[in-house]
Amino acid sequence: MQSDVNSVATEQGSEFRKLENGPPNYSEYVVPSFNTDFEWTDFPLAVPNSEVRVHLHHNGTNNEGGKLATVFSMEDIVKTVGFYKEKSVANLGNLMKAGGNISNILVSRRGLYALRVNDTQKALDFYDAMTDPSLKNSEGQTFQEFVLKSFEREVIKKTQLQCGSCTEEQEEALFELNFTNFFKTLDSGLSLFVSLSTDFNGDFIWVFLTN
Amino acid sequence: MNIKILIIAFLISCGAYSQETIVPLENLLGYESEQNEVVYFKDVNNLLNKYTGNWIYDDGTHYLKITVTKKEHLPQxxxxxxxxxxxxxNLSIKMIYKLNGVEQYNTTSFGATTALINGNVIESTNKISLEYYEPxxxxxxxxxxNLTLEFNPSNTLGGNGTLGWTRTSRISYVSPNTECPDGTLVDSSDxxxxxxxxxxRE
Incomplete structure (x- = not known):
């Protein structure tokens, strides 16, 4: 998927579903192109053996010159918990599987990032707060507006300010740092990982960034 | 009895404020706070004042009246x-917008702090960036x-200046097929x- 980062103008997505007997261990469901656009991917409802979702943030530019981030968006973070909830529903009555061992992986020109659930209750609370339009603070903001405002400022604007005339690679590294710091403050019940390189076998080397 | 309560409330209030680090608002993005430090990004240089008040645009087709208010010491x-x-x-904006004389939006009845347009990222002395939503x-x-407001001082003595209003889209990553909790779709209109x-200035 990463080899497509410069050649496509819409996101791409795949879901990997664990098979009972291998090899292969997983089947791949490719999200059809009509369920993707410049800045979003619509995955279908999770099924009982849904395990890993992967989507691509490409290098394209929209009509107003906007580009996708090389890290997860806030929407991706919320959707990770949504994925967990959907799989829990799909496995209703099977407590051994439940939401289980899901991963949400982002592919961008910088590398790979992954989100996994580390605290179920925190994650579900975070999801409920982010999707409840009636939950408002003293400012009249929903939690989602509150978080999006903070994300825009603490990650996007802050990176622009700090960067000035830095290279694209330096800007991406700084964006990752500010995103990681911001992610930590969310206390969302999710863990963030990054993989910027592979080992001798071509397997990705994953590094834990923060909870 | 009431006087005692007032004194206690005042002392508590003083105690809370005294532990805050006051940082000029223009340093909001560059300031790295210490762990557990309570920071108040205050408009100590009154950079927000020039935007406050009522402003109007009217070309016969579009009518927009905004009321810009400065809010202080808002808990984040x-x-x-x-x-x-x-x-x-920060600044918050309430508005009336009419298209061909027909009112489309009126947020003047919204609570003082529930405006849909608000923010405080100072881009330069006369330019500020805010979050932007329409009802x-x-x-x-x-x-x-995002909404950028740019204050253009008047060249004439006693002039009020003008206010540039520039809205720029942000990548939202939200699909138009996203459902609300009640099962309806999100508003994907422009x-x-x-x-x-x-x-x-009015």
Whole structure:
């Protein structure tokens, strides 16, 4: 998927579903192109053996010159918990599987990032707060507006300010740092990982960034 | 009895404020706070004052009247969930927008702090960036935007200056197929107030 980062103008997505007997261990469901656009991917409802979702943030530019981030968006973070909830529903009555061992992986020109659930209750609370339009603070903001405002400022604007005339690679590294710091403050019940390189076998080397 | 309560409240209030680090609002993005430090990003240099008051745009087709208010010492938490910074001053905008004489939006009855347009990222002495939303009956909008206000001082003595209004889209990552909790779709319509305007002081 990463080899497509410069050649496509819409996101791409795949879901990997664990098979009972291998090899292969997983089947791949490719999200059809009509369920993707410049800045979003619509995955279908999770099924009982849904395990890993992967989507691509490409290098394209929209009509107003906007580009996708090389890290997860806030929407991706919320959707990770949504994925967990959907799989829990799909496995209703099977407590051994439940939401289980899901991963949400982002592919961008910088590398790979992954989100996994580390605290179920925190994650579900975070999801409920982010999707409840009636939950408002003293400012009249929903939690989602509150978080999006903070994300825009603490990650996007802050990176622009700090960067000035830095290279694209330096800007991406700084964006990752500010995103990681911001992610930590969310206390969302999710863990963030990054993989910027592979080992001798071509397997990705994953590094834990923060909870 | 009431006087005692007032004195206690005053002392508590003083205690709370005395532990805050006051940082000029223009340093909001560059300031690195210490762990557990309570920061108040305050408009100590009164950079927000020039935007406040009533401003109007009217070309016969589009009519926009905005009321810009400065809010002080707003807590930046969400029921105890804290994201930096902890307190700050900002601007909030309430508005009436008419298209061909027909009112489309009226947010003047919104609570003092529930305006849909608010923010405080100072870009330069006369330019500020705010979060931008227009009213919707849906649970949320698919589209996101920033609003930049630029104050242009008058060249004439006693002139009021003008206010540049520039809306720029942000990548939202939200699919138009996203459902609200009640099962309806999010509002994927475009914003209807013109993106570029120059307003005059009322």
């Amino acid at each position: 938490d969400f029921f105890g969930k804290l994201l930096n910074p902890n307190y700050e001053d 919707t009956s849906s649970c949320r909008r698919q589209k996101h935007a 914003f209807i107030i013109p993106a570029n305007l120059v307003l005059s």
